[in-house]
Amino acid sequence: MSDRTGTRSGGRPRDPQLDTAILEATLHLLDEAGYTELTLEEVARRAGTSRPAIYRRWAGRAPLVLSAIATRLDVPSPPDTGCTLCDLAESFNIFLAAYRTIRPDALNALYSECVRSPELQERYRRTVVEPSRTAVRRTLEHATARGDLREDADREQLLDFVASLVHYRVLFGRHLSDDDAERAIETLLRGAAVDYGALLEHSEALENGHLDDDGTHHVHIGG
Amino acid sequence: MSDRTGTRSGGRPRDPQLDTAILEATLHLLDEAGYTELTLEEVARRAGTSRPAIYRRWAGRAPLVLSAIATRLDVPSPPDTGCTLCDLAESFNIFLAAYRTIRPDALNALYSECVRSPELQERYRRTVVEPSRTAVRRTLEHATARGDLREDADREQLLDFVASLVHYRVLFGRHLSDDDAERAIETLLRGAAVDYGALLEHSEALENGHLDDDGTHHVHIGG
Amino acid sequence: MSDRTGTRSGGRPRDPQLDTAILEATLHLLDEAGYTELTLEEVARRAGTSRPAIYRRWAGRAPLVLSAIATRLDVPSPPDTGCTLCDLAESFNIFLAAYRTIRPDALNALYSECVRSPELQERYRRTVVEPSRTAVRRTLEHATARGDLREDADREQLLDFVASLVHYRVLFGRHLSDDDAERAIETLLRGAAVDYGALLEHSEALENGHLDDDGTHHVHIGG
Amino acid sequence: MSDRTGTRSGGRPRDPQLDTAILEATLHLLDEAGYTELTLEEVARRAGTSRPAIYRRWAGRAPLVLSAIATRLDVPSPPDTGCTLCDLAESFNIFLAAYRTIRPDALNALYSECVRSPELQERYRRTVVEPSRTAVRRTLEHATARGDLREDADREQLLDFVASLVHYRVLFGRHLSDDDAERAIETLLRGAAVDYGALLEHSEALENGHLDDDGTHHVHIGG
DNA sequence: TGCTAAGCGAGACGGTACGTCCCGTCTTAAT
DNA sequence: ATTAAGACGGGACGTACCGTCTCGCTTAGCA
Incomplete structure (x- = not known):
């Protein structure tokens, strides 16, 4: 679902609900505000998480939005x-x-x-x-x-x-x-x-x- | 040349050299960095002036760049x-x-x-x-x-x-x-x-x- | 009343009502907002005039306020x-x-x-x-x-x-x-x-x- | 040292050298220019940092200068x-x-x-x-x-x-x-x-x- | 009385500094 | 080992206000 799957060997497992929450927040925000107005700050806020959690999964705004769009198209x-x-x-x-x-x-x-x-x-x-x-x-x-x-x-x-x-x-x-x-x-x-x-x-x-x-x-x- | 020409009745006249300097700085920066990377801060810096001087002439980045482009096309x-x-x-x-x-x-x-x-x-x-x-x-x-x-x-x-x-x-x-x-x-x-x-x-x-x-x-x- | 009386030989005479309006606006603003918050911009606004009209009479905020105070003490x-x-x-x-x-x-x-x-x-x-x-x-x-x-x-x-x-x-x-x-x-x-x-x-x-x-x-x- | 120490539980720790640099710049500027002429802009410039870094530590000019003074008195x-x-x-x-x-x-x-x-x-x-x-x-x-x-x-x-x-x-x-x-x-x-x-x-x-x-x-x- | 120029009013200028938003990154504690 | 999340350092934003300059108009004083 997210771009940066990483090694994923040991360590704390990634919370899969966060993936969903982030993508949904992204889509809603994209509908409301458009792309330019969409800030990761606000996505994180709506997803109830923090910006680093997003950066850990996607390299930035564009890849995130691409992922989000892909779930809808x-x-x-x-x-x-x-x-x-x-x-x-x-x-x-x-x-x-x-x-x-x-x-x-x-x-x-x-x-x-x-x-x-x-x-x-x-x-x-x-x-x-x-x-x-x-x-x-x-x-x-x-x-x-x-x-x-x-x-x-x-x-x-x-x-x-x-x-x-x-x-x-x-x-x-x-x-x-x-x-x-x-x-x-x-x-x-x-x-x-x-x-x-x-x-x-x-x-x-x-x-x-x-x-x-x-x-x-x-x-x-x-x- | 600039967008916000206004009534231009009384008041100190605008320095026309600044218009030119700003537009040229804008074009150069546009060529070098593209639109998204172009900041009014840097335009002002290169034009040897300040951001407010730009805002006095154009309402923002988009109108400024449109004006600049118009001088070239x-x-x-x-x-x-x-x-x-x-x-x-x-x-x-x-x-x-x-x-x-x-x-x-x-x-x-x-x-x-x-x-x-x-x-x-x-x-x-x-x-x-x-x-x-x-x-x-x-x-x-x-x-x-x-x-x-x-x-x-x-x-x-x-x-x-x-x-x-x-x-x-x-x-x-x-x-x-x-x-x-x-x-x-x-x-x-x-x-x-x-x-x-x-x-x-x-x-x-x-x-x-x-x-x-x-x-x-x-x-x-x-x- | 104002500090900068000037040569006062020929030319258009100073509007004496402006003196009063400025001083009163200054006192009101001083009471409401204090000295630091008092801006010549706002004084001019309230006096229904412009900043240069104030500067023509007083050298700045301090002399203006001193004059205003003097009318009350x-x-x-x-x-x-x-x-x-x-x-x-x-x-x-x-x-x-x-x-x-x-x-x-x-x-x-x-x-x-x-x-x-x-x-x-x-x-x-x-x-x-x-x-x-x-x-x-x-x-x-x-x-x-x-x-x-x-x-x-x-x-x-x-x-x-x-x-x-x-x-x-x-x-x-x-x-x-x-x-x-x-x-x-x-x-x-x-x-x-x-x-x-x-x-x-x-x-x-x-x-x-x-x-x-x-x-x-x-x-x-x-x- | 700075006012806004907050909870300081998690998060990236504050660079203590910046604290020092800011306070020193403040004291020097206070000696040179006085309080009214002291601008956070210039303090940041001299401390080699940015205004937000100061605002993160102190709520404004007055608290900053108070802190700086306290280090000297x-x-x-x-x-x-x-x-x-x-x-x-x-x-x-x-x-x-x-x-x-x-x-x-x-x-x-x-x-x-x-x-x-x-x-x-x-x-x-x-x-x-x-x-x-x-x-x-x-x-x-x-x-x-x-x-x-x-x-x-x-x-x-x-x-x-x-x-x-x-x-x-x-x-x-x-x-x-x-x-x-x-x-x-x-x-x-x-x-x-x-x-x-x-x-x-x-x-x-x-x-x-x-x-x-x-x-x-x-x-x-x-x- | 008509002309000239001084001085006035106000608008707008160029510029400094402000306080804030957001970015992308780093760090600690928890899992 | 890797996560979650808080906070960091910093770039750029758009604005308020400063002190100044320029314009057009008004008016006093001279012809």
């Missing part, structure tokens, strides 16, 4: 309905999910501090960024396998486009509507889809309840 | 060579320029602090973000006028795509190569261009020295 | 009832009077600051100390003339004894009772009176209403 | 030569001693600040005032036991007279000469001695080397 599962358009729309939501779970301003302030250390930056990426990318990457792979995306389309670039757009809009307070997402998908798929028109038709068919016999949402190209 | 002019592909490639550079002028980590830490106040956030946007967007927006308008972009293409969305991609890649330390930019442009233009193939051909022609008679770089659609 | 008149014991008892009250008019702690803090400049010290003496001494000195002279005190008694020493005792006891918060004063007088007069016993008898006679025919309170030595 | 021992006049003369010196050890203006400014708090005032009394009074009180008791002072003489009053006279004269810059002291003693003893003339004769005899057989300085009354 859950690993997203890749959308895979067979409808590429729907899956992509859902993918936007996956990227948005982190910002709905943790205050975006806190996330950004945290990353600003993480940037100063390669390890922290990597840890932030693994904890906050990658899970969403991994899930959406899987979704894109499915779409490609399904034949909806061109084989030669740069899927990492697509990931970057989606992830960055969501990040940018959230960061600057311009919330991304479903419609925004839809139109963004259109732009991207025009460049990446084998047949964008077909994807669109299939999606509309779904909305109208015209499902395939087998109940899946495959897009029938050249059908 | 220059307003970009919109690329307009007639070659849409070239212009767009150049547009990526415009968005990158700010990060080359000011340490990206400093910019992000600064924005993290600005987020806490609507005014500061707005000020950051005006100072750091908008100039690039404005320039590139103009470029897109030219391209549209030229008939290279579809009339109904969402130009603000294009701006968001480009700006966010650059921001995201820089933020996470994955520097954007020229090739990356080129391929991103391809993806975006597939969705937004009237005739992407024609744009590509024109661009290649230019590289090979095949200029039009009139020396401009018009794209001849359907030519 | 009135010159005591020397006790002269003919009864030396009574007059001396009254003399103690004269020395006490200043401390009843102005907070003793304020007076002492003021003097502590005055000590740093010979002129201020002198001014303090003239304003606060000397008036009482002058009055009591007169009283002692009358007693001597009356034949109650020895010609060769050191009257300045007596003044010092009385003044210092009062100052010391007030300073250290041990208020001097009438009885204390009476017994102090006894001690001093044992050393300074021509015939202490006679003075005592006379005083007691007065209390019992045995006045001389002429209504004065002469002491009849050798009577 | 040594407890006077009561004069007891057998010659009451000599002892009293020496008693004046005891009261003067504090003012010779610490700048009188500093002492007074310090007391002016102490007055604002009962605890500080008490502490000042205990540190600066009482030691001298205690010593001289003892001397007076010896004189009484010896039969030189009247049993019913108010010895506390005598203490007040001597202490206050010294304080007053020093305060107002009128240094007390030996002769002044002698004549003051005369006045006081006229009121308090059993036989002032005999005390005087005894004292003069001592000056001329006429000691008693047993080498003590008894006063022979009625001899």
Whole structure:
């Protein structure tokens, strides 16, 4: 749970309830005050302990908050309905999910501090960024396998486009509507889809309840 | 130059050399230490003055650094060579320029602090973000006028795509190569261009020295 | 009224209402907050003016407060009832009077600051100390003339004894009772009176209403 | 050594060298600049530490200076030569001693600040005032036991007279000469001695080397 | 009576010192 | 041996007040 597990051979065992108390205090404080306003002093106070007890477990504020965040963010599962358009729309939501779970301003302030250390930056990426990318990457792979995306389309670039757009809009307070997402998908798929028109038709068919016999949402190209 | 200019009716006039000294000290310190490590104490020390003299001019660290940054960032002019592909490639550079002028980590830490106040956030946007967007927006308008972009293409969305991609890649330390930019442009233009193939051909022609008679770089659609 | 009268040749005349307002604000603040807590800032605020207006009239806090005090302390008149014991008892009250008019702690803090400049010290003496001494000195002279005190008694020493005792006891918060004063007088007069016993008898006679025919309170030595 | 010793159970022990450095810096600064000009900032600077380190030990300037003074003032021992006049003369010196050890203006400014708090005032009394009074009180008791002072003489009053006279004269810059002291003693003893003339004769005899057989300085009354 | 310049009012300046918060570390006692 | 927790030394904060400077206005005295 904590970063600094140490040798843990002999000696007095660490109080595991303190781990929990500290992490919970951290999360509450993060919600209330944000990252910059969060002081270890106050975390210790709320956890009913002292600052050294925190430092013994984490190297500082950033690693502590990363640990705390990790207990709350859950690993997203890749959308895979067979409808590429729907899956992509859902993918936007996956990227948005982190910002709905943790205050975006806190996330950004945290990353600003993480940037100063390669390890922290990597840890932030693994904890906050990658899970969403991994899930959406899987979704894109499915779409490609399904034949909806061109084989030669740069899927990492697509990931970057989606992830960055969501990040940018959230960061600057311009919330991304479903419609925004839809139109963004259109732009991207025009460049990446084998047949964008077909994807669109299939999606509309779904909305109208015209499902395939087998109940899946495959897009029938050249059908 | 400073934020707190106030009424400035009566009273002893402000020493303008101090303004300069403070701003310069701020920029140097920003380059050396980044935003989080920048303290008003040290700024005052280097500027040969005292903290209150700074507080009299700026409300705090964030506004001070914004002012300092503003003296260094220059307003970009919109690329307009007639070659849409070239212009767009150049547009990526415009968005990158700010990060080359000011340490990206400093910019992000600064924005993290600005987020806490609507005014500061707005000020950051005006100072750091908008100039690039404005320039590139103009470029897109030219391209549209030229008939290279579809009339109904969402130009603000294009701006968001480009700006966010650059921001995201820089933020996470994955520097954007020229090739990356080129391929991103391809993806975006597939969705937004009237005739992407024609744009590509024109661009290649230019590289090979095949200029039009009139020396401009018009794209001849359907030519 | 103010210290710095200046050349006063041409130019805009000084607003005399400001003098008054400043002095009154000073006295009020002195009563409320004492000397150390009294700031020119606050005086100016209460007087509805600015600090420079004060500095134009007085060289600083100490001279200002001295001026303010001077408007309140009135010159005591020397006790002269003919009864030396009574007059001396009254003399103690004269020395006490200043401390009843102005907070003793304020007076002492003021003097502590005055000590740093010979002129201020002198001014303090003239304003606060000397008036009482002058009055009591007169009283002692009358007693001597009356034949109650020895010609060769050191009257300045007596003044010092009385003044210092009062100052010391007030300073250290041990208020001097009438009885204390009476017994102090006894001690001093044992050393300074021509015939202490006679003075005592006379005083007691007065209390019992045995006045001389002429209504004065002469002491009849050798009577 | 410092005021805020607290429980001192657990926790990192205080650096005792800092205590010393701070106190020494305080004394030096007190000698150089006086009390009002003494700033904790400068004390910290000279002691090579920071202001918080001082505040951790003392509640402010006054308690700090009181502690510093206490390290320099040594407890006077009561004069007891057998010659009451000599002892009293020496008693004046005891009261003067504090003012010779610490700048009188500093002492007074310090007391002016102490007055604002009962605890500080008490502490000042205990540190600066009482030691001298205690010593001289003892001397007076010896004189009484010896039969030189009247049993019913108010010895506390005598203490007040001597202490206050010294304080007053020093305060107002009128240094007390030996002769002044002698004549003051005369006045006081006229009121308090059993036989002032005999005390005087005894004292003069001592000056001329006429000691008693047993080498003590008894006063022979009625001899 | 109109002009000039001295002096006034007030605002704001540059700067010192304040008392506090929080950091990251050290130390003792307990487990 | 290692914990829990108190306290330490210190950097930086934002503020109050100081004493001074500058401005624009008022007014006396001269033309």
